[in-house]
Amino acid sequence: MTSRRTTPLWTPSRRTLLQLGGIGAAGGLAAACSGPSVGGGGGAGEEEGDAIDWASIEPATEITWWSNHPGNTKELEESYIAAFNEEYPDIKINHVTAGANYDEIAQRFQAASGTDDLPDLVIASDVWWFRYFVNGQIMAIDDVFAHLEVDTDDYVETLYSDYEYEGKHYAAPYARSTPLFYYNKDIWTAAGLPDRGPETWAELQEWAPALQAQVPADGQALGLGIGPSWAGWWFSNVIWGLGGNMSEEWTVTLDTEEALTAGAFVRDMYNGETAFAGLGSDTNADFQAGIFACLIGSTGSLKGHLDAAPFELGTAFLPNGPVDVPNVPTGGTGLAIPSTRTPEQQLAAAMFLKFLTETDNTALFSQSTGYMPVRTSAVEGDIMAAVYSETPQFRTSVDQLQQKTRVQDWVRVFTPGGDQIITDGIEELVLAGANPEDVFPDVTSKLDVAFEDNVEPYL
Amino acid sequence: MTASTATPATLAPTHPHEAQRRAARRRKRLRNLGFFALLAGPNIALLLIFVYRPLLLSFYYSMLQWNMGSSVARFIGFENYVRWFTDPDTPQVMGTTAIFAVTTVGGSLVLGLGLALLLNKKLFGRGIARTVAFAPYVLSGIAVGMLWLYIFDPRYGLLSTLLEAVGLSSPQWYTTSPWALIMIIIVYLWKHVGYVALIYLAGLQGVPQDLHDAAALDGAGKTRTFASIVLPLLGPVTFFLLITTILSSLQSFDLIKAMTDGGPLGSTTTLMYQIYVEGFQTGRAGFASAAATILFVILLVITAIQLKFMERKVHYA
Structure with a gap:
């Protein structure tokens, strides 16, 4: 009888596996070459080819x-x-x-x-x-x-x-x-206010105690949320109304007196004894539920408010500041x-x-x-004419668009991440009651870095 | 002992079958290598493509100044790492990451073990209870986050109603700094405790009954039996859970995205979430890749430390 010697299956040694790993690593590095091209032209600055x-x-x-x-x-x-x-x-x-x-x-x-x-x-x-x-x-x-x-x-x-x-x-x-000022006409009447939105932020502040008396204890006169793609948007109205802006083209201007005043105003809207603005998980729903007497929201929410609000809805232009300039961002x-x-x-x-x-x-x-x-x-067409006739609130937003809008500050809309950086700064003013003198330099520094990293090399 | 007197000529193959045997061995080795490649090749290929390649790519991208979405980038060496380590936000991000990891890992191990001990008892409806306890783990994190947002709502939420019933007012979970992180930790624990309990339950059922009997004969009470017999025997399970829960906790993303988006004031931004924010919101893909590499190194070090020092203390039955 002959015994048949069995050969064990090939079992790779540790060294062999390391070698295989090395091959994999080399493959990975080779694959790395398939990412963005390094050091070349491209992006927005790339020369366009022949016109089609x-x-x-x-x-x-x-x-x-x-x-x-x-x-x-x-x-x-x-x-x-x-x-x-x-x-x-x-x-x-x-x-x-x-x-x-x-x-x-x-x-x-x-x-x-x-x-x-x-x-x-x-x-x-x-x-x-x-x-x-x-x-x-x-x-x-x-x-x-x-x-x-x-x-x-x-x-x-x-x-x-x-x-x-x-x-x-x-x-x-x-x-x-655009942002639009919405108000609850029932509360307005109960507070003895004229049937219109406030002309200025100062007037809204003046009205706030009367409005506050008409909302629940956990409510506020004004509902105004914060968050990405939103806080920096309505802040444009506040800062423009004070004669400032967030930037002149690519230069951040949050260190101006007007910008600091705007920051302090926003801080005081939510903090301290004269606070008149509040937050909610869903400010639109809270407004419809009567938690807030008025609201700054997108015109895109108009139909939703008209359909859902159990009260007569009023619309008005955004409040002005002391400086008479177009102050509504698109x-x-x-x-x-x-x-x-x-x-x-x-x-x-x-x-x-x-x-x-x-x-x-x-x-x-x-x-x-x-x-x-x-x-x-x-x-001015027939369809919209019928809409204005049936629901005049639509007319307000269109009139505001034609009379009060201006192009947004570059640093918010053009700088990648700019809106998020500004939103973070506004959050600090609103939630932590921080001073703009402490917040805005950091915001400016981050905006500058974002521009230098993500815009300047590509233009 | 004999000294070798062989000459080179005598070492040369002289037997006619020697060459054939060598050729046969070579063919067999090749066959085995082919067999190995057939069995292990697909897995190795998948690992290389979906694990190691992205890992290496991420490291490579971390050395670029690169806008997410752009086809061009600039090589800047280790500058992204320097920026990350000198970023004023880094201490807060790492602090939040550490608090989140310690509380979720510790909490899920303790609560999971407690739940497992409960589910190990012969109670009515035990099977259903086990299923219910495990169910949250298989739910989508985003769905769980959205659901709990309603529960935590300070104005309309179920929790607010319950707190009001006992004369307490609801914390502002979404907008105040410590409460937002506490909210996320609570939901994370709710979602993951079932998994830990299930693994512990399997471990508990593996503890031999005769050890319980012997301990009882020696007069050991329940606490003593648990501390001296059950807990040490659960060592391998605890060790396994410690590794998996730390990895899971440090990579947690979905609940934060659904519930707080990293806020308020960045108080729920962990390292993992920072990677997302920098990569996809701010668009700094190079910086995000540097943060991802740092997270990878942290995970690697933690796992290596666990393997080196903690495994020694584990008692394998």
Whole structure:
């Protein structure tokens, strides 16, 4: 009998495994070369290639639209797609819910950069579009809009110029809004106040004790939340009304007397014996429940308040400060076209973008949500006229848009993370009762670093 | 002992079968290597692609000044690390991370063991109780966070109503500094205690009954039996849980995102959350990668310390 010697399976030694690990590491390092190109040009400063002859391009048969359906407009947006397809049945539009808000969409869009998982049309909010531009992620729409004969002169000038940099536009206005002053007319009457909003912040302060007497013990005269994409927005109104601003182009100006006064005013709105503003987990719901007598909220919430408030709703311009200047920031979102899509996809996306912002469609969007009509022809058109007649509160927001708005300070909307840095500073004023003299230098320093790191090298 | 007198010529293969045997051995080794590659290759490939490659990429990105989303970047060496270590926010972030880790790990081990002891008793409905206790662990962190936000709401929440019933007012959970972190810790514990309890329960059921019997014969009470027999025998389970819960705690993200977004005043911003904020909100991908590398090193060191020093004290049955 012969015994058969069995050879054990190959068992790698520790050294062999280390060698394999080394190969893996080398592979990883090689893979590292596939990240961003280091030291080269690119981003917003990259030279654009030859201009596309849009007349020679056929639109793509399928495009993707990333939206967060601002103002709960998923069904409305789907109806737009259906209407567009009646006119262009060969262009299929994939309607993707890509986030619950502007920030989530932006984060997803940035994370998808460099992959094929990109949309052809994307939400680009006031604080995000410039970062897309700086990163070279979106295209200028001027040429393709000229080819499509989009009447850009009819866009509300402030809203379209919000997306302009060095003579080119990088988005078109879509769900645009401003902050608006809402008030509870029942409480106003009970407090013996005239049926109007306060002309100035000082007047609101004067009215506050009377209003405070009409709300529950845990309520406040004014509901005014804080948080990203919000606190820095309404703070613009306060600081502009005092004759200051957050920046002159890229230079942060939070060290001026006006800025410090604005910071102290905000601190005292929430802290101390004369405080008249309060926070809540959902200030809109709290206002509707009578916890707050008045509220500063987005015009995008107008329809929601009209539908849900069990009292008569009043609307007014934002309060003025001592200086008579336009003091209402515009905001909300536009729609942008990614630069890395094919010309065919870009053309189809631009066609749909043109359709979305046509007079009747923007009027319908405004009617359904409270967002601004983005075309002058829509502001004074039949649809909006009927809306103003039925619900005059809509007229207030449109009048404010035309009379009081101004382009936002660059440092908030153009500096990546600028809005978040300013929000953090305002949180310190509001929640910790900190002094602006202590807070603003740190905010300034962070804004400067963000500019030097994330903007300057790319321009 | 004989001295070797072999010459090079005598060492040369002379037997005609020697070469064949060597060739056969070589073929067998190759076959085995192929077999090894077939079995282990896919796993190794997955590890390399989805674990080591991102790890190395992250380290590489940490040396760049790079906007998230941009196709270009600038090499700046270790400057992001210098910035992180000199950032005025770093002490607060690390303090919050440490408090969160210590309380959630300690809390989940203590509460989990207590729950396991309870579930180990022969009680009516024990099976259902075990399922219910474990259920929160499998729920989505975001969903859990949203649900608890309603419960903690100082104005309308269930907790506020209960506190009012006993004459207490609700803390401002969302907007005041210590309460926001306490809120997150409570919810984290609620979500994770079931997991710890389940693992401990398996450990408790592995303690031999004859040891209990012997302890009883020796006159040991329940406390003494638990301290001197059960707890030491649970050493390997505790050791395992300590490692997994620390890793889980330091990487916790979903509850913070859903409930506080790192606020108020950054009081719930842990190192993990800072990585998200810097990477995706501020857009400083290089700085975020540096913070991620630091988190990786911290996890590595903690795990190595645990393996080196604590495993010695573990009693394996």
